[in-house]
Amino acid sequence: MRISKKSTLLLGVATAMLLATSGCSGGLLAADEAGSEETGTVKLAMVVPISGSSAPTGEYMANAAQLAVDxxxxxxxxxxxxxxxxxxxxxxCDAQQGVASANKAVSAGAVVSVGGYCSGATLPQLPIFEEANVPMIIPAANSQDLVNQGLKNVFLVNGTGNQQSTAALEYMLKTGVASVALVDDNDSYSADITAETARLIEEDGTVTLALGTSVTPGESDYSAAVRDIMNAAPELVYWTGYYQEGGLIINQLRNSGFEGDIMVADGSVDGSISEIAGAGAEGVLATMTQTPDTLEGGGDWIASYEEAFGSAPGPFSLQSYDAVRVAAHAIDEAGSTDGDAIIAALEAIDGFEMFSGPLTFTADHTLSNGGFIILSIQDGAFALEDDLS
Known part of the structure; x- marks a missing residue:
């Protein structure tokens, strides 16, 4: 998900912090020794947002992972x-915090990482876990930059940004959208989706790209972008950033009289978007992978989650639950906690059943089918609009 534009700088920061940590007592060497132990608990790292505006999603993810562990x-x-x-x-959702937390988890002896929500906080963790030879099974973060690093220890169990763009265009073509405005928050996760969607639109030639524009996250007034959208008069607006800004943009678009469709990317699939956008959120579409509410026959799983945590599961809980299950399967298949053996076991998976379907990783350690569906906000909550089948 969210990722800083300066990926190279972040990786440099991460590497520097990694080297500093490895020189300290209890650093990477201690983690390697802990990971090689043949007794005691097998530790999984879950680095997710526990503080900040994305904390509710981090809680869903951590709870679901704990349910699988239990x-x-x-x-x-x-x-x-x-x-x-x-x-x-x-x-x-902060790069430096992500690096510090990854180092802490490695030092504590984690042998597999099953976290990763904001790509901007996940990307700089890659060299930390790579150096420690810890496989990463990432359940939410899905920037193409994570894949482009080409690291042998990185696996995604969520659809990629490129697969999301494909799903967005597929829906536009299926419903006859003639023109679209693409709006991002100027970071790599969001900008990558808009760039890929724009490329696909140009390549296909059916839909007209009426506008491509960026906004600055964290602001409260997006009237300039709204004005540009209104002047471009698209039939659909596709917002690829996060729900905090997305809710404001939706509200301001509707208050300005925009009557076309609005679609958001998976970073905006959170119940809070309806609270921020108000009545204007009704009918808003979303490109998203499977959620508990759209899981066919998922009532028993939802009930188990609610019994354990006293609340309903949310976005990326299914993917986090499955990330733990995949990790446990690979550890058993490897017969040890050795990183190379677990990586080999992950690469050898052929048809392991997840909520999204049978898992077999591609050569670049992504899903062969991103599994994106189209949701829409109905009575203030996201519900299935189209499974694109």
Whole structure:
């Protein structure tokens, strides 16, 4: 998901912090030693936003991961009886916080990472976990920059940004949209989706790109962008940033008299967008991978989550639950907590059942089918609009 524009700088910061940590007592060397132990709990790192505006999503993810851990432990654990332990650390959707938390998890002996929400906080964690030879099974962050690093230890169990753009255009073509305005928040996650969508639109030639524009996240007044959209008069606006800004833009568009369709990307699929946008949120579309509410026959799983945590699951909870299950499967198949053995086991997965369907990783460690569906806000909540099948 969210990612800083200066990816190279972030990776440099991460590497510097990694080297500093590895020179300290209890750093990477200690983590390697802990990861090689053949007794005790098997530790999984879950670095997600626990503070900041995306904290509600981080809570969904951590809870769902813990639910999977508890179920696996109750069934006997991994490696002939060893229990899993989930180490939840805060990324706060912040690059430096993400690096610090990744270092902390490695030092504590995590052997697999099953976290990652904001891509801007996840990308600089890559060299930390790579150096420690810790496989990363990323359940939410999906910027193409994560894939483009070409790291052997990085696996995505959420559809990529490129797959999301394809789904967006597919829906536009299916419903006969003639013109679209693409609006991003000028960071790489969001800008990548708009750039890829624009490329696909140009390549296809059916839909007209009426406008492409960017806004600055964290502001309260987006009247300049709204004015440009109104002047361009598109039939559909596709917002690819996050729900905080998306809710404001939707509200200001509707108050300005925009009557066309509005679509948002997966970073805006959060119940809070309706609270921010008000009545204007009704009917807003979204490109998203599977959510608990759209899971066919998912009532039992939702009930288990609610019983455990006293509240309903939210976005990226299914993917986080599956990330833990995939990690446990790979550890058992590897027969050890050795990073290379787990990576080989992940690459060898062929048809492992997840909520999104049978899992087999592509050569670049992504899903062969992104699994994106179209949701719409109905009575203030996201519901299935189109499964694109």
């Amino acid at each position: 179920e696996i432990n109750e069934a006997g654990g991994v490696l002939d009886g060893r229990q899993l332990e989930l180490l939840v650390e805060d990324e706060a």
